[in-house]
Amino acid sequence: MDNGKSTRTFSPKVHLRDAVRKAYQPPKSLALIRLLDRIHRNETPGSGKDAEITSMENQREILKKKIQRRRAMMKNKLRVAVHSANREQKVEKICYKKYFQTMARRVLLLNRVFARMRACAMENGDHSGICSNAMQLKDSVQEEERDLLFNPNNFKCRQQVSFPIWARKVCKSKPEHRTPEQLHNIVSIMRQLKDFRKYSKKMQLLLAKIARYEGFGRRRVVIRKGHFGVCFYFVFSGSVGVVIDTDEDKAFDKDGRSLVNVMRKGDSFGEVALVQKCRRSATAVCMEYTEFLVIDKDQFYELGIDKFAEEEMMFRFNFMKSLDIFSTWKDDDLIELASGGRNMEYLCDKVIEEDSTKSEFIWIITKGHAHVLRLLDLPVLENLQRNEMFKNQKDRKKNREMTSAGTSRSGYYSAKSTDLNSKPTSPGGLLPGYNTPARLTPVSPISETTVNQQRRSIKKRDSNHSLSSGYSSDAGRTSPRQNWQNLRKKAIKKIKTPKFVNQLSEIPSWQRIAGAESCKGNLGLGAYIRIDTLGHGDVFGFKYAAKEENRHVDCLKKFVLLSAGCDVIRISKPNVQKMTDNETISKIEQFEPGYPSDEILFEVYRRYHDWRTFREKLVDDIALYQTNVTKAINNRSLSIPKIPRIENKAYSRIQSPVEHWNMLKEEGHLKQEENSQWKVTPIPSTEKDMDEVIKRLRAAPFLQDQLLKAKGSQRQLILTHGGDRVNRFPKVVTIKQ
Numbered sequence: 001m002d003n004g005k006s007t008r009t010f011s012p013k014v015h016l017r018d019a020v021r022k023a024y025q026p027p028k029s030l031a032l033i034r035l036l037d038r039i040h041r042n043e044t045p046g047s048g049k050d051a052e053i054t055s056m057e058n059q060r061e062i063l064k065k066k067i068q069r070r071r072a073m074m075k076n077k078l079r080v081a082v083h084s085a086n087r088e089q090k091v092e093k094i095c096y097k098k099y100f101q102t103m104a105r106r107v108l109l110l111n112r113v114f115a116r117m118r119a120c121a122m123e124n125g126d127h128s129g130i131c132s133n134a135m136q137l138k139d140s141v142q143e144e145e146r147d148l149l150f151n152p153n154n155f156k157c158r159q160q161v162s163f164p165i166w167a168r169k170v171c172k173s174k175p176e177h178r179t180p181e182q183l184h185n186i187v188s189i190m191r192q193l194k195d196f197r198k199y200s201k202k203m204q205l206l207l208a209k210i211a212r213y214e215g216f217g218r219r220r221v222v223i224r225k226g227h228f229g230v231c232f233y234f235v236f237s238g239s240v241g242v243v244i245d246t247d248e249d250k251a252f253d254k255d256g257r258s259l260v261n262v263m264r265k266g267d268s269f270g271e272v273a274l275v276q277k278c279r280r281s282a283t284a285v286c287m288e289y290t291e292f293l294v295i296d297k298d299q300f301y302e303l304g305i306d307k308f309a310e311e312e313m314m315f316r317f318n319f320m321k322s323l324d325i326f327s328t329w330k331d332d333d334l335i336e337l338a339s340g341g342r343n344m345e346y347l348c349d350k351v352i353e354e355d356s357t358k359s360e361f362i363w364i365i366t367k368g369h370a371h372v373l374r375l376l377d378l379p380v381l382e383n384l385q386r387n388e389m390f391k392n393q394k395d396r397k398k399n400r401e402m403t404s405a406g407t408s409r410s411g412y413y414s415a416k417s418t419d420l421n422s423k424p425t426s427p428g429g430l431l432p433g434y435n436t437p438a439r440l441t442p443v444s445p446i447s448e449t450t451v452n453q454q455r456r457s458i459k460k461r462d463s464n465h466s467l468s469s470g471y472s473s474d475a476g477r478t479s480p481r482q483n484w485q486n487l488r489k490k491a492i493k494k495i496k497t498p499k500f501v502n503q504l505s506e507i508p509s510w511q512r513i514a515g516a517e518s519c520k521g522n523l524g525l526g527a528y529i530r531i532d533t534l535g536h537g538d539v540f541g542f543k544y545a546a547k548e549e550n551r552h553v554d555c556l557k558k559f560v561l562l563s564a565g566c567d568v569i570r571i572s573k574p575n576v577q578k579m580t581d582n583e584t585i586s587k588i589e590q591f592e593p594g595y596p597s598d599e600i601l602f603e604v605y606r607r608y609h610d611w612r613t614f615r616e617k618l619v620d621d622i623a624l625y626q627t628n629v630t631k632a633i634n635n636r637s638l639s640i641p642k643i644p645r646i647e648n649k650a651y652s653r654i655q656s657p658v659e660h661w662n663m664l665k666e667e668g669h670l671k672q673e674e675n676s677q678w679k680v681t682p683i684p685s686t687e688k689d690m691d692e693v694i695k696r697l698r699a700a701p702f703l704q705d706q707l708l709k710a711k712g713s714q715r716q717l718i719l720t721h722g723g724d725r726v727n728r729f730p731k732v733v734t735i736k737q
């Protein structure tokens with residue numbers, strides 16, 4: 001081994017190369033380093049401490065194997081880790097799946113239970129039994145919990161679903177070639193159509209057996225007026241326009257005035273000519289690509305669909321004939337109206353009509369109830385009240401100054417009619433606790449520009465005054481002029497940043513109003529108020545049948561018709577408009593009274609809201625009082641707390657805005673004037689009244705083992721004579737009478 005050393009000549013180049021190589025050599029295991037060290041020291045293998053190392057070759061082999069083994073171990077460990085991670089993921093997935101499945105099962109079960117309950121209630125004719133009060137529900141849910149409410153609209157399919165290809169094939173084949181399984185599947189698809197669901201299950205199967213599939217493009221005439229009827233149609237997708245004319249082009253007029261009806265998915269048509277055995281009464285044309293399921297005339301009679309359709313039509317005719325409003329109409333007109341109409345069924349909380357101003361239909365309630373709702377734009381109305389307040393402050397100030405400063409200076413402060421709300425206020429002045437005068441005229445929401453105009457005009461007037469009068473105030477003495485300026489500054493400040501303060505947050509009104517104006521219909525903060533409940537025989541939307549110039553003010557306002565579980569007859573508005581005579585119009589005015597203005601509704605809403613807050617506060621105060629009393633009894637250093645004070649406001653025990661409104665009417669505070677506008681007279685707040693309120697509160701049944709639900713706060717508590725109080729406060733609350 002010496003040779004190696006002796007033969008090796010020193011060369012700086014080689015040395016450098018070795019050094020670089022060494023530096024870049026991968027790290028070696030300790031055994032290898034030791035071995036190399038020994039070799040370097042010229043020790044023969046097999047000599048020295050490690051006797052088991054026989055040769056360098058063997059040693060290398062062993063090391064290689066060791067390294068390989070270690071690598072394999074690492075790989076194995078990695079594999080195990082990956083495997084376990086995958087398994088965890090899988091387990092997680094399975095957990096989610098199971099959770100979803102249980103939830104889905106629960107939802108399905110609940111659905112079935114509710115459907116059964118609804119069906120039972122409907123069978124017994126008790127529509128009210130299945131009505132939940134949607135208003136109350138929406139009202140009582142806190143803002144943060146509102147998202148939790150299940151909104152089916154979020155899950156509605158936004159795209160039109162066309163008839164499946166396999167089903168098309170089946171419906172194009174001959175009826176005798178259709179298998180029971182195929183029929184069953186077709187029935188389940190066709191059950192999406194509400195007009196199809198009306199038939200019995202047996203009839204549905206028969207219809208599935210004979211239905212033929214057709215698809216027509218835009219402008220294709222399906223039925224032409226005056227032709228003989230040969231088919232009856234269900235619309236599966238797309239839309240069909242109906243015009244009472246032979247010319248189908250009228251359906252595509254830009255103004256759309258000739259269109260008497262638009263049939264969409266779920267509607268059926270073409271039964272009139274088949275039932276009455278006459279020619280087609282209207283032209284039906286495709287407004288877009290539309291798919292139909294067609295029943296031929298012979299089968300239509302064979303299955304007895306004609307009898308079914310006739311029965312429905314006769315029901316509509318007889319029902320409308322029984323109504324006072326149609327008593328002067330000719331039978332032919334009524335038959336025409338009934339044949340274009342439809343019988344519909346709405347479950348509770350379904351929106352029947354979203355926007356009364358855009359509606360194409362008039363609705364007659366035949367069974368159950370429906371609510372008329374009005375959406376209040378709270379920031380706008382709040383602002384209106386503020387402006388009214390500002391004006392009243394100004395008026396009061398003016399009156400005071402007139403009496404104090406004499407009549408000579410009064411000219412300065414007489415505001416010309418530059419104010420936004422120069423309309424007369426109610427003779428009674430302000431309502432107790434609200435500083436809001438009752439207003440008689442319907443008011444349109446004020447815009448930012450109007451307020452800016454007002455500010456500008458005030459500025460202008462002010463500068464004119466200062467120029468012309470040259471009035472200067474003495475130091476240390478506030479003149480009436482200064483007073484007015486201070487007042488104006490305060491008021492303008494108020495206008496600059498008016499805020500709608502609700503329980504949860506402060507929302508700047510201007511932004512909201514600007515937002516509401518820029519994107520119409522998208523209100524900043526609104527509240528639906530139920531203003532009417534329609535029952536058997538009531539008609540919604542008849543006011544629109546009058547000519548535009550004769551229409552009621554309410555026709556400009558948007559109302560929502562919400563089902564509380566009802567059956568309705570839907571008739572097309574253009575048909576009614578065509579047939580309505582003057583006598584009917586005068587009847588409409590008589591039968592459909594005007595609804596109160598938004599301000600009155602807002603006032604009712606505020607009172608209701610205040611009552612709720614008051615009730616909650618009262619409950620809190622009592623609870624706090626009780627705890628403090630117990631504390632004071634236990635700890636003598638504490639003073640006995642004062643009995644909670646009831647605010648000096650005339651409250652009554654009300655349940656909802658509508659009840660409050662009815663109560664106001666009953667007590668004579670709310671009256672309808674001759675011009676069919678509503679007027680609120682203020683409720684006097686006197687000592688006597690206060691006694692009355694306290695008496696009412698004390699004698700209220702909720703003090704006698706009744707459950708008082710503080711709506712809105714989701715808090716429930718029981719106030720009893722020495723009984724328990726449920727919820728947050730652990731202490732017992734006793735109220736002495």
Ligand SMILES: Nc1ncnc2c1ncn2[C@@H]1O[C@@H]2COP(=O)(O)O[C@H]2[C@H]1O
Nearest residue numbers: 260261269270271272273280281282340
């Ligand atoms: N407002 C309407 N007036 C008349 N027919 C209508 C109206 N709305 C829909 N239709 C349907 O249009 C069809 C035209 O043919 P039919 O007369 O056989 O039956 C008619 C009704 O089914």
